[in-house]
Amino acid sequence: MSAPSIRARVRAEMIDEIKAVARRHLATDGANLSLRAVARDMGMVSSAIYRYFPSRDDLLTVLILEAYEALGDAVETADATADRHDLRGRWHAVCRAARDWALAHSAEYTLLYGSPVPGYAAPDDTVLPAQRPPLTLVGILRDGLADGHLAAPDDELPEQVRDDLAEIAAALSPGLPEPLLARGMASWTHLFGLISFELFGRLDRAIPHRDAYFDHQTGLMADLVGLPR
Amino acid sequence: MSAPSIRARVRAEMIDEIKAVARRHLATDGANLSLRAVARDMGMVSSAIYRYFPSRDDLLTVLILEAYEALGDAVETADATADRHDLRGRWHAVCRAARDWALAHSAEYTLLYGSPVPGYAAPDDTVLPAQRPPLTLVGILRDGLADGHLAAPDDELPEQVRDDLAEIAAALSPGLPEPLLARGMASWTHLFGLISFELFGRLDRAIPHRDAYFDHQTGLMADLVGLPR
DNA sequence: ACAACAACGAGAGCAGCGCTCTCGATCGTT
DNA sequence: AACGATCGAGAGCGCTGCTCTCGTTGTTGT
Known part of the structure; x- marks a missing residue:
């Protein structure tokens, strides 16, 4: 050797x-x-x-995988850098990190969260890295529950929704109340939509002050999940 | 002649x-x-x-324009068909109509809301038809304010956010309070993300009961804008 | 040290693409 | 009936992803 x-x-x-x-x-x-x-x-x-x-798609797949890792790193670093007990600060830091990475790597973000390429099927390797950003958000909620600064909402969930969310919670963060997870997923969905709207030019004429708008929108989601101000 | x-x-x-x-x-x-x-x-x-x-892009442009119109028709018809005073019913009908249309015309939805085609620039003709779905949602809010079943939130908005939203309100629905519009835009952003997540396969393994999940998520947004239950 | 083998780059070639140009054929109008 | 606009077919250009062959070069075992 x-x-x-x-x-x-x-x-x-x-x-x-x-x-x-x-x-x-x-x-x-x-x-x-x-x-x-x-x-x-x-x-x-x-x-x-x-x-x-072996093919163009294989090259793309490698780029996609590394992009997921880069985005995950950016998001987790932002979370780890913020004051651990400042839940809202962490929330905003995580959201901004995702947006900043997307704006700085727009084509790669498009590869990850844009329309899927017709012939292309994402390999299973992407599933775990793709979960890192939402997992980071969920981590903030978990910490908030743990130190009592966050109370789970008492939304009533339809049975099917509760069951699906219970399975997700079991995989992501065991013990996370389903109503809170539901709101967390809404936040993650909203964050993705927000970044995509901005990147795909849908705010071009409407919102000149993107930074302020972004922070306010993610603040609304922080309210939705119940983070203290 | x-x-x-x-x-x-x-x-x-x-x-x-x-x-x-x-x-x-x-x-x-x-x-x-x-x-x-x-x-x-x-x-x-x-x-x-x-x-x-004259070119492939011109054909695509025509298809995109007609797709915007079709989606707009679907959404507005759903709103017009629902009981005018059942704000929450209208909200859900509009959201479902958008989702149903997207699921039934996934490639066309992708053309509208997926990643922009690299060389392709959307012509200005698409701006107005693209506003029809969010306008429909805003219409529900306007009606709710008018008959007193909906109260605008008293969120404090940063000056830049308030100014940008004031201009949008002036164009879309004069007199609409900016804090309410902010929440409405969050809902629209969330709805787009929700449909895109489902269509682009991001819920594939996680959420088996898509209909129930969708309705609950859009219900959360109805709460966010303050629609009465 | 030399032979056998694997890895590599260049090149030709295939089928597909968007798009352009030319050439008859057809249709509508004068 | 003749002319001009409109149309479809065909050839062709440069681009794409991908395959195959061929000569060269690096690595390895004897």
């Missing part, structure tokens, strides 16, 4: 460079990534790329 | 058939519409399509 051979090292660097160039193309040209353009940028012929990625 | 000539009539029918075939392709193959495939389906050669639409 020797140190990694020259070939293995070069291969790893090649893969990294392909991903980097692909990300650059993604940022400038949008979501329709051209393997041939990537190859050209690297001074290679298009078929050579296939030594490293 | 004569009756429309045979040629004009045939041309109109051709355009209609192209749009119909294109919609069918959209439904089966997803958002990447192939002009050549449409032409093949019509027993034509691809270049013949260009006698009727």
